[in-house]
Amino acid sequence: xxxxxxxxxxxxxxxxxxxxxxxxxxxxxxxxxxxxxxxxxxxxxxxxxxxxxxxxxxxxxxxxxxxxxxxx
Numbered sequence: 001x002x003x004x005x006x007x008x009x010x011x012x013x014x015x016x017x018x019x020x021x022x023x024x025x026x027x028x029x030x031x032x033x034x035x036x037x038x039x040x041x042x043x044x045x046x047x048x049x050x051x052x053x054x055x056x057x058x059x060x061x062x063x064x065x066x067x068x069x070x071x072x
Contacts, residue, residue, distance in 0.1 A: 001047070001049045002049070002061075003048035003049060003061045004048070004049055004050055004053045004054060004058065004059045004060060004061055005044060005045070005048050005049065005050050005053065005060055005061060006060045006061055006062050007062065009045075009060055010044075010045045010048060011045070012041075012045075013041040013042065013044050013045030014041075014042065014045040014046075016038070016041045017038045017039065017040070017041040017042025017043075017045060018038070018042065019038070020035050020037065020038030020041070021035055021036075021038035021039070021042065022035075023035045023038075024036070048061070
């Protein structure tokens with residue numbers, strides 16, 4: 001598993017995932033269970049790997065040498 005999310009994307013994922021998960025206690029069912037989807041951006045931010053990006057062939061991580069990374 002290689003990183004395919006940039007540093008800014010990881011920070012945004014942490015914030016978005018935290019906010020979405022934070023709504024869990026504030027909402028009534030069934031909406032409260034939809035907030036568990038916040039685990040997806042949170043998990044991607046923590047690992048630096050997004051499975052959707054991998055499927056689409058996107059690589060948003062920064063490369064200091066200017067080379068592109070294909071993930072292979």
